[in-house]
Amino acid sequence: xxxxxxxxxxxxxxxxxxxxxxxxxxxxxxxxxxxxxxxxxxxxxxxxxxxxxxxxxxxxxxxxxxxxxxxxxxxxxxxxxxxxxxxxxxxxxxxxxxxxxxxxxxxxxxxxxxxxxxxxxxxxxxxxxxxxxxxxxxxxxxxxxxxxxxxxxxxxxxxxxxxxxxxxxxxxxxxxxxxxxxxxxxxxxxxxxxxxxxxxxxxxxxxxxxxxxxxxxxxxxxxxxxxxxxxxxxxxxxxxxxxxxxxxxxxxxxxxxxxxxxxxxxxxxxxxxxxxxxxxxxxxxxxxxxxxxxxxxxxxxxxxxxxxxxxxxxxxxxxxxxxxxxxxxxxxxxxxxxxxxxxxxxxxxxxxxxxxxxxxxxxxxxxxxxxxxxxxxxxxxxxxxxxxxxxxxxxxxxxxxxxxxxxxxxxxxxxxxxxxxxxxxxxxxx
Numbered sequence: 001x002x003x004x005x006x007x008x009x010x011x012x013x014x015x016x017x018x019x020x021x022x023x024x025x026x027x028x029x030x031x032x033x034x035x036x037x038x039x040x041x042x043x044x045x046x047x048x049x050x051x052x053x054x055x056x057x058x059x060x061x062x063x064x065x066x067x068x069x070x071x072x073x074x075x076x077x078x079x080x081x082x083x084x085x086x087x088x089x090x091x092x093x094x095x096x097x098x099x100x101x102x103x104x105x106x107x108x109x110x111x112x113x114x115x116x117x118x119x120x121x122x123x124x125x126x127x128x129x130x131x132x133x134x135x136x137x138x139x140x141x142x143x144x145x146x147x148x149x150x151x152x153x154x155x156x157x158x159x160x161x162x163x164x165x166x167x168x169x170x171x172x173x174x175x176x177x178x179x180x181x182x183x184x185x186x187x188x189x190x191x192x193x194x195x196x197x198x199x200x201x202x203x204x205x206x207x208x209x210x211x212x213x214x215x216x217x218x219x220x221x222x223x224x225x226x227x228x229x230x231x232x233x234x235x236x237x238x239x240x241x242x243x244x245x246x247x248x249x250x251x252x253x254x255x256x257x258x259x260x261x262x263x264x265x266x267x268x269x270x271x272x273x274x275x276x277x278x279x280x281x282x283x284x285x286x287x288x289x290x291x292x293x294x295x296x297x298x299x300x301x302x303x304x305x306x307x308x309x310x311x312x313x314x315x316x317x318x319x320x321x322x323x324x325x326x327x328x329x330x331x332x333x334x335x336x337x338x339x340x341x342x343x344x345x346x347x348x349x350x351x352x353x354x355x356x357x358x359x360x361x362x363x364x365x366x367x368x369x370x371x372x373x374x375x376x377x378x379x380x381x382x383x384x385x386x387x388x389x390x391x392x393x394x395x396x397x398x399x400x401x402x403x404x405x406x407x408x409x410x411x412x413x414x415x416x417x418x419x420x421x422x423x424x425x426x427x428x429x430x
Contacts, residue, residue, distance in 0.1 A: 044232060047098030055102060056123040057370070059149045060131070061116060064411045065140030068401040071189055072181040074137040075398035079390040081133045082126050083294045085223045087231060094232030101223040102126065105370040106397045108217040109150060110206035115409045117399075118150070120370050138399050142412055151368040154214075154305065156361045162312045164341055165303035165363045167372070167383060168324060171336030174386040175245040176283070177290040179329040180395040195403040198326035198395060205319045207408040213313070214305040215320065219397055220372045221296035224387045241387045245291030249284050252276070279331055286332060290389045298393065299372035299385035300335070303363070327396065338383045339374075 085101050088094035102125055107118040121127055131143045154161075170178065181187060184196050202217070209215050224241065227234035253276065276284070302320055306312045321337065328334035341359045343349040350356050366373055374383040400409075 040235065043095070044098075047095060048100050048232075049098070051098035051100065052102065052122075055125055057120060058123040058127050059118055059120045059146045059151075060127065061118055061144045061146055062134065062399070063142035063144060064117065064399055064409070065138060065142075066402075066411045066413060067140070068138060068399050069189075069192075070137065070399075070401075071186040072394040072398035073187055076390045076394035078130070078133040078137055079296075079393050080294050082121070082130050083223050083296070083390070084125050084129070085225045086125065087225065091230065091232075094230065098232070100232060101225055103220055103222040103370070106219045106221070106393075108202065108206060108397070110209040110213075110215040110408075111150065112211040112213065113207060113209045113408050115203060115206045115406060116150075118146075120149075140412060141399065149368070154364055154368060156364050158309075158357060158360075160309055161305065161307050162309045163303060163305045163360050163364055164317065165301060165360075165367070166321065166337050166341075167339040167374070168300040168302060168321075168335050169298070169338050169382075169384070170333055170386040170388070172333045173244075173248060174388070175241055175248050175287055175291055176333040177286050177389065178327045178333045178335060178392055178395070180327075180391050181398075182391065183329070192402050195401060197400055197403050199398065199400055200404050201319075201326060202323035203400065203404050203406045203409055205323055207406040209316075210311075210313070212306060212308040212311060213316070214303075214307070215316075216301070216303045216305070216367060217323075218301040218303075218367065218370065219298060219393065220301065220370060220385075221298045221388070221393065222385070224295040224297050241295060242291045245287050249287055252280055252284055283332060290391065293389040293391055295387050295389045296393060297385040298388040299374065300396075301367065301372065303367060305364075 082104065086099050087101075088097070088099040093099040102122045104122075104126060105118075105120040107120065109116045109118055119130060121130055127145075134141055134143060170176075179198070181198070184198060186195060186197070206215055225231070225233070226240050227236075227238045229235055229237070302323075304316055304320055324335045341363055342356060346353070346356070362373075372385060374380055374385065
Protein backbone atom coordinates (compact mmCIF):
# COMPACT_ATOMS: atom_id res chain seq x y z
CA UNK A 1 0.00 0.00 0.00
CA UNK A 2 2.88 2.37 0.81
CA UNK A 3 4.44 1.78 -2.61
CA UNK A 4 1.10 2.34 -4.37
CA UNK A 5 0.66 5.72 -2.71
CA UNK A 6 4.28 6.57 -3.49
CA UNK A 7 3.68 6.01 -7.20
CA UNK A 8 0.37 7.91 -7.15
CA UNK A 9 1.84 10.95 -5.39
CA UNK A 10 5.19 10.86 -7.20
CA UNK A 11 4.22 13.41 -9.81
CA UNK A 12 1.68 15.22 -7.66
CA UNK A 13 2.13 18.90 -6.84
CA UNK A 14 0.40 18.53 -3.46
CA UNK A 15 2.67 19.41 -0.54
CA UNK A 16 2.10 16.75 2.13
CA UNK A 17 4.78 17.98 4.48
CA UNK A 18 2.46 20.16 6.64
CA UNK A 19 -0.02 17.30 7.03
CA UNK A 20 2.71 14.84 7.97
CA UNK A 21 4.20 17.30 10.42
CA UNK A 22 0.82 17.81 12.10
CA UNK A 23 0.26 14.04 12.27
CA UNK A 24 3.64 13.51 13.92
CA UNK A 25 2.86 16.34 16.35
CA UNK A 26 -0.46 14.89 17.56
CA UNK A 27 0.67 11.23 17.48
CA UNK A 28 1.99 11.26 21.09
CA UNK A 29 -1.43 12.48 22.22
CA UNK A 30 -3.46 9.69 20.59
CA UNK A 31 -0.97 6.82 20.74
CA UNK A 32 -1.51 6.04 24.47
CA UNK A 33 -5.30 6.00 23.95
CA UNK A 34 -5.01 3.65 20.98
CA UNK A 35 -2.60 1.34 22.80
CA UNK A 36 -4.87 1.29 25.87
CA UNK A 37 -7.88 0.15 23.84
CA UNK A 38 -5.78 -2.45 22.02
CA UNK A 39 -4.31 -3.97 25.18
CA UNK A 40 -7.10 -3.50 27.77
CA UNK A 41 -8.99 -6.67 26.94
CA UNK A 42 -5.88 -8.83 26.73
CA UNK A 43 -4.53 -7.57 30.05
CA UNK A 44 -7.84 -8.11 31.88
CA UNK A 45 -8.06 -11.62 30.42
CA UNK A 46 -4.51 -12.36 31.58
CA UNK A 47 -4.91 -11.20 35.20
CA UNK A 48 -8.33 -12.85 35.54
CA UNK A 49 -6.97 -16.14 34.19
CA UNK A 50 -4.17 -15.95 36.74
CA UNK A 51 -6.75 -15.31 39.48
CA UNK A 52 -8.67 -18.43 38.40
CA UNK A 53 -5.45 -20.44 38.55
CA UNK A 54 -4.72 -19.23 42.10
CA UNK A 55 -8.21 -20.15 43.30
CA UNK A 56 -8.04 -23.61 41.75
CA UNK A 57 -11.01 -25.82 40.96
CA UNK A 58 -12.39 -28.99 42.46
CA UNK A 59 -15.08 -31.48 41.47
CA UNK A 60 -17.32 -32.76 44.25
CA UNK A 61 -19.86 -35.55 43.92
CA UNK A 62 -23.20 -35.06 45.64
CA UNK A 63 -24.59 -38.33 46.99
CA UNK A 64 -28.33 -38.00 47.50
CA UNK A 65 -30.06 -38.87 50.77
CA UNK A 66 -32.70 -41.58 50.71
CA UNK A 67 -35.48 -39.15 51.63
CA UNK A 68 -35.83 -35.50 50.66
CA UNK A 69 -38.89 -33.63 51.88
CA UNK A 70 -37.83 -30.14 50.82
CA UNK A 71 -38.83 -28.22 47.73
CA UNK A 72 -36.32 -26.76 45.23
CA UNK A 73 -36.50 -23.62 47.37
CA UNK A 74 -33.80 -25.25 49.51
CA UNK A 75 -31.47 -25.35 46.50
CA UNK A 76 -32.40 -21.75 45.75
CA UNK A 77 -31.10 -20.85 49.20
CA UNK A 78 -27.85 -22.75 48.47
CA UNK A 79 -27.35 -20.95 45.16
CA UNK A 80 -28.00 -17.61 46.82
CA UNK A 81 -25.35 -18.33 49.46
CA UNK A 82 -22.67 -19.32 46.94
CA UNK A 83 -23.40 -16.21 44.83
CA UNK A 84 -19.86 -14.92 45.38
CA UNK A 85 -19.28 -11.81 43.26
CA UNK A 86 -15.61 -11.46 44.36
CA UNK A 87 -16.00 -7.73 43.82
CA UNK A 88 -12.75 -5.77 43.60
CA UNK A 89 -12.41 -3.10 46.31
CA UNK A 90 -9.97 -0.95 44.34
CA UNK A 91 -8.24 -0.68 40.96
CA UNK A 92 -5.22 -2.68 42.15
CA UNK A 93 -7.39 -5.69 43.00
CA UNK A 94 -9.21 -5.31 39.68
CA UNK A 95 -6.24 -4.86 37.35
CA UNK A 96 -3.32 -6.45 39.19
CA UNK A 97 -4.93 -9.27 41.21
CA UNK A 98 -7.63 -9.97 38.62
CA UNK A 99 -10.37 -10.23 41.23
CA UNK A 100 -13.68 -10.95 39.46
CA UNK A 101 -16.78 -13.16 39.71
CA UNK A 102 -15.85 -16.84 39.39
CA UNK A 103 -17.98 -19.38 37.58
CA UNK A 104 -19.50 -22.57 38.95
CA UNK A 105 -20.65 -25.66 37.09
CA UNK A 106 -23.54 -27.77 38.37
CA UNK A 107 -23.73 -31.05 36.51
CA UNK A 108 -25.92 -34.07 35.90
CA UNK A 109 -23.93 -36.95 34.43
CA UNK A 110 -24.74 -40.47 33.31
CA UNK A 111 -21.76 -42.83 33.29
CA UNK A 112 -23.09 -45.81 31.37
CA UNK A 113 -26.51 -45.40 33.00
CA UNK A 114 -25.31 -44.53 36.51
CA UNK A 115 -26.77 -41.11 37.30
CA UNK A 116 -24.54 -38.77 39.28
CA UNK A 117 -24.79 -35.22 40.64
CA UNK A 118 -21.63 -33.12 40.48
CA UNK A 119 -20.48 -29.59 41.18
CA UNK A 120 -17.24 -28.14 39.82
CA UNK A 121 -16.42 -24.96 41.75
CA UNK A 122 -13.47 -22.74 42.77
CA UNK A 123 -11.68 -24.52 45.59
CA UNK A 124 -10.72 -21.53 47.72
CA UNK A 125 -13.79 -19.34 47.39
CA UNK A 126 -16.80 -21.64 46.95
CA UNK A 127 -16.13 -25.26 47.92
CA UNK A 128 -16.47 -24.94 51.70
CA UNK A 129 -19.50 -22.64 51.44
CA UNK A 130 -21.23 -25.01 49.03
CA UNK A 131 -20.63 -28.02 51.26
CA UNK A 132 -21.83 -26.29 54.42
CA UNK A 133 -24.98 -24.98 52.74
CA UNK A 134 -25.85 -28.36 51.21
CA UNK A 135 -25.42 -30.07 54.58
CA UNK A 136 -27.54 -27.36 56.20
CA UNK A 137 -30.40 -27.59 53.69
CA UNK A 138 -30.36 -31.36 53.06
CA UNK A 139 -29.76 -33.46 56.19
CA UNK A 140 -28.29 -36.83 55.29
CA UNK A 141 -26.61 -35.66 52.11
CA UNK A 142 -23.00 -36.65 51.44
CA UNK A 143 -20.40 -34.49 49.64
CA UNK A 144 -17.29 -36.29 48.38
CA UNK A 145 -14.34 -34.60 46.70
CA UNK A 146 -13.38 -36.59 43.61
CA UNK A 147 -9.65 -37.48 43.53
CA UNK A 148 -9.90 -37.74 39.74
CA UNK A 149 -12.40 -35.73 37.74
CA UNK A 150 -14.78 -37.92 35.75
CA UNK A 151 -14.08 -35.81 32.64
CA UNK A 152 -10.44 -36.95 32.67
CA UNK A 153 -11.72 -40.14 31.01
CA UNK A 154 -12.29 -38.23 27.77
CA UNK A 155 -9.26 -38.07 25.48
CA UNK A 156 -10.04 -37.06 21.93
CA UNK A 157 -9.57 -39.90 19.50
CA UNK A 158 -11.74 -39.57 16.36
CA UNK A 159 -11.01 -43.17 15.44
CA UNK A 160 -12.58 -44.57 18.61
CA UNK A 161 -15.04 -42.03 20.05
CA UNK A 162 -17.61 -39.49 18.91
CA UNK A 163 -19.37 -36.53 20.49
CA UNK A 164 -22.36 -34.35 19.78
CA UNK A 165 -22.91 -31.32 21.97
CA UNK A 166 -25.45 -28.49 22.20
CA UNK A 167 -25.41 -25.10 23.90
CA UNK A 168 -28.75 -24.08 25.38
CA UNK A 169 -29.85 -20.70 26.73
CA UNK A 170 -33.09 -18.77 27.09
CA UNK A 171 -34.78 -18.40 23.72
CA UNK A 172 -36.46 -15.05 24.42
CA UNK A 173 -35.75 -11.94 26.49
CA UNK A 174 -33.68 -12.96 29.52
CA UNK A 175 -35.80 -10.96 31.99
CA UNK A 176 -38.79 -13.19 31.19
CA UNK A 177 -38.58 -16.35 33.34
CA UNK A 178 -38.97 -19.95 32.30
CA UNK A 179 -41.42 -22.26 34.05
CA UNK A 180 -40.14 -22.67 37.62
CA UNK A 181 -40.90 -24.83 40.63
CA UNK A 182 -43.28 -22.14 41.88
CA UNK A 183 -45.41 -22.66 38.76
CA UNK A 184 -45.38 -26.38 39.58
CA UNK A 185 -46.52 -25.42 43.11
CA UNK A 186 -43.61 -27.30 44.67
CA UNK A 187 -43.09 -24.36 47.05
CA UNK A 188 -46.39 -25.36 48.70
CA UNK A 189 -44.87 -28.73 49.73
CA UNK A 190 -47.56 -31.07 48.37
CA UNK A 191 -47.59 -34.75 49.29
CA UNK A 192 -44.81 -36.76 47.68
CA UNK A 193 -47.21 -38.68 45.45
CA UNK A 194 -48.75 -35.39 44.26
CA UNK A 195 -45.46 -33.74 43.26
CA UNK A 196 -44.59 -33.08 39.62
CA UNK A 197 -40.83 -32.64 39.52
CA UNK A 198 -39.66 -31.09 36.21
CA UNK A 199 -36.31 -32.90 36.59
CA UNK A 200 -37.97 -36.33 36.35
CA UNK A 201 -37.79 -36.73 32.53
CA UNK A 202 -34.11 -35.80 32.51
CA UNK A 203 -33.21 -38.22 35.30
CA UNK A 204 -35.24 -41.04 33.74
CA UNK A 205 -33.46 -40.50 30.43
CA UNK A 206 -30.02 -40.49 32.10
CA UNK A 207 -30.79 -43.82 33.74
CA UNK A 208 -31.29 -45.52 30.36
CA UNK A 209 -27.87 -44.68 28.89
CA UNK A 210 -25.87 -47.67 27.60
CA UNK A 211 -22.55 -48.80 29.17
CA UNK A 212 -20.38 -47.33 26.38
CA UNK A 213 -22.23 -43.99 26.44
CA UNK A 214 -21.84 -40.83 28.50
CA UNK A 215 -24.40 -38.03 28.76
CA UNK A 216 -23.45 -34.75 30.40
CA UNK A 217 -25.51 -31.72 31.37
CA UNK A 218 -23.35 -28.81 32.54
CA UNK A 219 -24.98 -25.66 33.91
CA UNK A 220 -22.13 -23.13 33.83
CA UNK A 221 -23.04 -20.01 35.76
CA UNK A 222 -21.23 -16.83 36.73
CA UNK A 223 -22.68 -14.31 39.23
CA UNK A 224 -24.51 -11.52 37.44
CA UNK A 225 -23.22 -8.15 38.63
CA UNK A 226 -23.12 -4.56 37.49
CA UNK A 227 -20.24 -3.97 35.05
CA UNK A 228 -18.00 -0.94 35.61
CA UNK A 229 -14.43 0.08 34.89
CA UNK A 230 -13.60 0.26 38.60
CA UNK A 231 -14.55 -3.42 39.01
CA UNK A 232 -12.39 -4.46 36.07
CA UNK A 233 -15.37 -5.92 34.21
CA UNK A 234 -15.96 -3.44 31.40
CA UNK A 235 -14.84 -0.11 29.95
CA UNK A 236 -18.48 0.93 29.72
CA UNK A 237 -20.82 0.83 32.67
CA UNK A 238 -23.81 -1.46 32.28
CA UNK A 239 -26.56 -1.99 34.88
CA UNK A 240 -27.92 -5.30 36.09
CA UNK A 241 -30.99 -6.87 34.54
CA UNK A 242 -33.32 -5.18 37.04
CA UNK A 243 -33.51 -2.07 34.85
CA UNK A 244 -34.21 -4.19 31.76
CA UNK A 245 -36.92 -5.98 33.74
CA UNK A 246 -38.57 -2.68 34.66
CA UNK A 247 -38.42 -1.54 31.04
CA UNK A 248 -40.10 -4.80 29.98
CA UNK A 249 -42.87 -4.30 32.53
CA UNK A 250 -43.44 -0.73 31.31
CA UNK A 251 -43.63 -2.05 27.75
CA UNK A 252 -46.23 -4.68 28.68
CA UNK A 253 -48.28 -2.14 30.60
CA UNK A 254 -47.97 0.42 27.77
CA UNK A 255 -46.39 2.93 30.09
CA UNK A 256 -43.96 5.53 28.79
CA UNK A 257 -42.26 8.54 30.35
CA UNK A 258 -44.91 10.92 29.04
CA UNK A 259 -47.80 8.86 30.37
CA UNK A 260 -46.04 8.17 33.71
CA UNK A 261 -45.34 11.88 34.13
CA UNK A 262 -49.01 12.88 33.88
CA UNK A 263 -50.39 14.08 37.19
CA UNK A 264 -53.65 15.78 36.26
CA UNK A 265 -56.81 13.68 36.18
CA UNK A 266 -58.11 15.87 33.36
CA UNK A 267 -55.22 14.87 31.12
CA UNK A 268 -55.73 11.14 31.57
CA UNK A 269 -59.06 9.56 32.30
CA UNK A 270 -59.27 6.12 33.93
CA UNK A 271 -60.97 4.75 30.82
CA UNK A 272 -57.93 5.64 28.73
CA UNK A 273 -55.60 3.42 30.73
CA UNK A 274 -54.83 0.04 29.11
CA UNK A 275 -56.40 -3.01 30.71
CA UNK A 276 -54.13 -6.01 31.23
CA UNK A 277 -55.29 -9.54 30.56
CA UNK A 278 -54.84 -12.23 33.20
CA UNK A 279 -51.87 -13.61 31.27
CA UNK A 280 -50.20 -10.19 31.14
CA UNK A 281 -50.73 -9.72 34.87
CA UNK A 282 -49.13 -13.08 35.59
CA UNK A 283 -46.23 -12.20 33.28
CA UNK A 284 -45.64 -8.86 34.98
CA UNK A 285 -45.71 -10.53 38.42
CA UNK A 286 -43.30 -13.26 37.26
CA UNK A 287 -40.81 -10.74 35.80
CA UNK A 288 -40.95 -8.59 38.93
CA UNK A 289 -40.39 -11.61 41.19
CA UNK A 290 -37.63 -13.01 38.98
CA UNK A 291 -35.61 -9.79 38.64
CA UNK A 292 -35.83 -9.17 42.37
CA UNK A 293 -33.66 -12.21 43.14
CA UNK A 294 -29.95 -12.90 42.88
CA UNK A 295 -28.98 -14.02 39.42
CA UNK A 296 -26.28 -15.71 37.33
CA UNK A 297 -25.20 -15.49 33.71
CA UNK A 298 -25.90 -19.03 32.54
CA UNK A 299 -24.91 -21.20 29.61
CA UNK A 300 -26.11 -24.82 29.53
CA UNK A 301 -24.30 -27.63 27.72
CA UNK A 302 -25.94 -30.93 26.80
CA UNK A 303 -23.44 -33.45 25.42
CA UNK A 304 -23.66 -37.03 24.21
CA UNK A 305 -20.37 -38.96 24.08
CA UNK A 306 -19.90 -42.51 22.87
CA UNK A 307 -16.66 -44.37 23.57
CA UNK A 308 -17.48 -46.74 20.71
CA UNK A 309 -17.78 -44.71 17.51
CA UNK A 310 -19.35 -47.60 15.58
CA UNK A 311 -22.27 -47.64 18.04
CA UNK A 312 -23.15 -43.94 17.91
CA UNK A 313 -26.90 -43.73 18.56
CA UNK A 314 -28.58 -40.75 16.81
CA UNK A 315 -31.92 -41.63 18.42
CA UNK A 316 -30.59 -40.48 21.79
CA UNK A 317 -30.45 -36.83 20.65
CA UNK A 318 -34.23 -36.27 20.77
CA UNK A 319 -34.70 -37.31 24.43
CA UNK A 320 -31.45 -35.49 25.29
CA UNK A 321 -33.03 -32.21 24.20
CA UNK A 322 -36.63 -32.94 25.17
CA UNK A 323 -35.48 -33.16 28.79
CA UNK A 324 -35.70 -29.35 28.83
CA UNK A 325 -39.36 -29.21 27.71
CA UNK A 326 -40.77 -29.13 31.29
CA UNK A 327 -39.16 -25.70 31.75
CA UNK A 328 -40.85 -24.18 28.68
CA UNK A 329 -43.80 -21.84 28.96
CA UNK A 330 -45.27 -20.74 25.62
CA UNK A 331 -46.63 -17.55 27.19
CA UNK A 332 -43.29 -16.62 28.78
CA UNK A 333 -39.95 -18.15 27.89
CA UNK A 334 -38.25 -21.42 27.02
CA UNK A 335 -34.79 -22.94 26.73
CA UNK A 336 -33.59 -23.11 23.14
CA UNK A 337 -30.65 -24.60 21.23
CA UNK A 338 -28.26 -21.87 20.14
CA UNK A 339 -25.20 -23.84 18.96
CA UNK A 340 -24.16 -27.40 18.17
CA UNK A 341 -21.06 -29.25 17.08
CA UNK A 342 -22.67 -30.28 13.78
CA UNK A 343 -23.58 -28.06 10.83
CA UNK A 344 -27.05 -27.78 9.29
CA UNK A 345 -25.77 -27.83 5.71
CA UNK A 346 -22.63 -29.92 5.65
CA UNK A 347 -22.39 -29.99 1.82
CA UNK A 348 -21.36 -26.33 1.64
CA UNK A 349 -20.65 -25.27 5.26
CA UNK A 350 -18.15 -28.07 5.92
CA UNK A 351 -17.67 -30.18 2.81
CA UNK A 352 -14.51 -31.95 4.09
CA UNK A 353 -15.73 -32.44 7.69
CA UNK A 354 -12.61 -30.80 9.13
CA UNK A 355 -14.51 -27.92 10.76
CA UNK A 356 -16.89 -30.30 12.52
CA UNK A 357 -14.00 -32.39 13.82
CA UNK A 358 -12.33 -29.22 15.09
CA UNK A 359 -15.52 -28.21 16.86
CA UNK A 360 -15.81 -31.59 18.54
CA UNK A 361 -12.21 -31.55 19.73
CA UNK A 362 -12.56 -28.02 21.12
CA UNK A 363 -15.91 -28.79 22.76
CA UNK A 364 -14.45 -31.82 24.54
CA UNK A 365 -11.76 -29.58 26.04
CA UNK A 366 -14.41 -27.07 27.11
CA UNK A 367 -16.32 -29.87 28.84
CA UNK A 368 -13.20 -30.77 30.79
CA UNK A 369 -12.32 -27.16 31.66
CA UNK A 370 -15.95 -26.11 32.36
CA UNK A 371 -15.87 -23.20 29.95
CA UNK A 372 -18.66 -21.89 27.75
CA UNK A 373 -17.19 -20.33 24.61
CA UNK A 374 -19.87 -18.33 22.85
CA UNK A 375 -17.52 -16.53 20.46
CA UNK A 376 -17.66 -12.85 19.50
CA UNK A 377 -19.43 -10.86 16.82
CA UNK A 378 -23.05 -10.18 15.95
CA UNK A 379 -23.52 -13.70 14.57
CA UNK A 380 -22.94 -15.10 18.07
CA UNK A 381 -25.24 -12.72 19.95
CA UNK A 382 -27.97 -15.33 20.47
CA UNK A 383 -25.30 -17.80 21.58
CA UNK A 384 -24.21 -15.67 24.54
CA UNK A 385 -25.10 -16.78 28.10
CA UNK A 386 -28.34 -15.34 29.45
CA UNK A 387 -29.16 -14.16 32.94
CA UNK A 388 -31.21 -16.51 35.11
CA UNK A 389 -32.39 -16.06 38.68
CA UNK A 390 -31.57 -18.48 41.48
CA UNK A 391 -35.23 -19.56 41.31
CA UNK A 392 -34.82 -20.65 37.69
CA UNK A 393 -31.50 -22.38 38.38
CA UNK A 394 -32.89 -24.24 41.38
CA UNK A 395 -35.69 -25.55 39.17
CA UNK A 396 -33.22 -27.03 36.69
CA UNK A 397 -30.77 -28.36 39.29
CA UNK A 398 -31.94 -29.48 42.74
CA UNK A 399 -31.95 -32.55 44.94
CA UNK A 400 -35.03 -34.56 43.92
CA UNK A 401 -37.34 -36.25 46.38
CA UNK A 402 -38.66 -39.80 46.39
CA UNK A 403 -41.10 -38.91 43.59
CA UNK A 404 -38.18 -39.58 41.21
CA UNK A 405 -37.90 -43.37 41.14
CA UNK A 406 -35.10 -43.76 38.60
CA UNK A 407 -33.43 -47.11 39.47
CA UNK A 408 -29.91 -45.95 38.57
CA UNK A 409 -30.15 -42.77 40.63
CA UNK A 410 -27.94 -43.69 43.55
CA UNK A 411 -29.03 -42.69 47.02
CA UNK A 412 -27.45 -43.16 50.41
CA UNK A 413 -29.23 -46.24 51.86
CA UNK A 414 -29.46 -44.91 55.40
CA UNK A 415 -29.54 -41.44 56.87
CA UNK A 416 -26.42 -40.47 58.78
CA UNK A 417 -27.12 -38.65 62.04
CA UNK A 418 -25.02 -37.41 64.91
CA UNK A 419 -25.21 -38.93 68.39
CA UNK A 420 -27.73 -37.37 70.81
CA UNK A 421 -26.26 -34.58 72.91
CA UNK A 422 -27.74 -35.89 76.20
CA UNK A 423 -26.02 -39.30 76.34
CA UNK A 424 -24.69 -40.13 79.83
CA UNK A 425 -20.96 -39.73 80.37
CA UNK A 426 -18.87 -41.85 82.77
CA UNK A 427 -19.10 -45.33 84.26
CA UNK A 428 -22.45 -47.03 84.56
CA UNK A 429 -23.60 -47.84 88.12
CA UNK A 430 -23.19 -51.47 89.17
